[in-house]
Amino acid sequence: MKGITKIITSVLMIVALFISCGSKKAQKEDLNILFIGIDGMDWEILDPLIKQNRMPNFSKLVRGGASARINTNEANGSAVYWTSIATGQHASKHGIEGFVVEDPRTRQLNPYTSDMRKTKAFWNILSEKGIGVGIIGWFISWPAEAVKGFMISSYYTISDTEQLTWKGTIYEDTPGMVYPPELQGQVDGYIKSAREKYIRKLSQIINADALRENDKVVRETKWAFLSDEIYHEAALNLYREKGTRVFAVYLEGLDVVGHRFTSANNEEQVRLDAKYGQVQVKYYLYLDKVLGEYLQAVGRNTVVMVASDHGLMRGDHTENGVFIASGPTIKTSHWCPEQITLTDICPTMLYMLGMPVAADMDGRVFVGIFNDDHLLKNNVEYIATYGKREMVSPAPSKSQFDEEIVQRLKTLGYIQ
Ligand SMILES: [Zn+2]
Helix, strand or coil, X not given: CHHHHXXXXXXXXXXXXXXXXXXXXXXXXXXXXXXXXXXXXXXXXXXXXXXXXXXXXXXXXXXXXXXXXXXXXXXXXXXXXXXXXXXXXXXXXXXXXXXXXXXXXXXXXXXXXXXXXXXXXXXHHHHXXXXXXXXXXXXXXXXXXXXXXXXXXXXXXXXXXXXXXXXXXXXXXXXXXXXXXXXXXXXXXXXXXXHHHHHHHHCCCCCHHHHHHCCHHHHHHHHHHHHHHHHHHHHHHHHHHHCCCEEXXXXXXXXXXXXXXXXXXXXXXXXXXXXHCCHHHHHHHHHHHHHHHHHHHCCCCEEEEEECCCEEECCEEXXXXXXXXXXXCECCCEECCCCEEHXXXXXXXXXXXXXXXXXXXXXXXXXXXXXXXXHHHCCCCEECCCCXXXXXXXXXXXXXXXXXXXXXXXXXXXXX
16 A cells, blocks of 8 residues: 555656646746836825725735835936836937937927837837737837737827827827727727717716816816826727737826826815815726726736836825736735836836846846745846847927927926
8 A cells, every 4th residue: 555655646746746847837938917007106195095995906906916116217207217117228228318309300399209219118029029019008109119919109199179188199190000000990999989988987087167167287187088098998998809918008197187186285285176176086096997997807827017107296206106016926915125116117027928138128127026936936037138129210200290299398397
């Protein structure tokens, strides 16, 4: 009997060894990432709302994952920040140094365009390695780039109608918004659907009287909210339908309302709350519902990541930006005492996918979020570089709206 037990035990051990090797390999090959970028989300506001049980989906994500404060190791605003997140490099390398740039041919200021980015974003790196990506609404992504998968870009645009949007949005009548172009018809449907619903949804965020009065800050919020709704509608549907291995969506509205409806001045804050309601808090609650929709749709073996580029409280950017990751290989209910930087996100994603990090990236793998066991079995591997982009434009691509856009940015005080 003893001999048979020994044999059975050895067989079981060998089988177990095979299963564990197999599952480890499968996990690395299959691991997916769903990345939700939220401009201006702040732990100082998010944390109390979670504790008051008002944000059940963020609560679930935080409990099931690892969280950290993000260090905005970059200057000059969101266009730069989100490019640094995408490339793992600072502006000195990726070349997107602000919202606008002087066109050397005309000496006019124009918004940066994606073809001016000198280095590869994670979607370029992954596409070249045959990994499918879906990228929705990312800052400085127009014209849409040819990726393995699809991209719905973000475009600063302007008009005298309600279409006007703040940081960027998508328009049916502008070329280069969508890659591949065959997707345009489907995207037009999402735009239409979002336009039909957004005012009703916004009435949950801004007081009805103020929404009707439609003053400047309300109009600006409408643009940003419509933009978030369009990208969210497109992202959720495309994620459900196509579920690429790495899927990323960027939402801008929280930053826009934070700047307009909160103030360091207490009297001003009382006035804003009385007139518009607690718009910033309600936008957090809206984003919790948005996150809940993704969590319902999320596929197996997926790390869900939420990151903001900086925090925003009382009308000003803070250093309390949010980073949360949850899923296979990630610690649970863990608060990382160290800060993650903007440029750490791209290398961290590559490591998650079992790919080497490039030594010319300024960030490093943020190891604090990973299970010890995973770190022991998976060393961080390096290569010198993923190379530069082959076609880099020295000047921004032209759009019919450029001058009006710059005027708009000036009026709003985002540029001088
Ligand atoms: Zn901001």
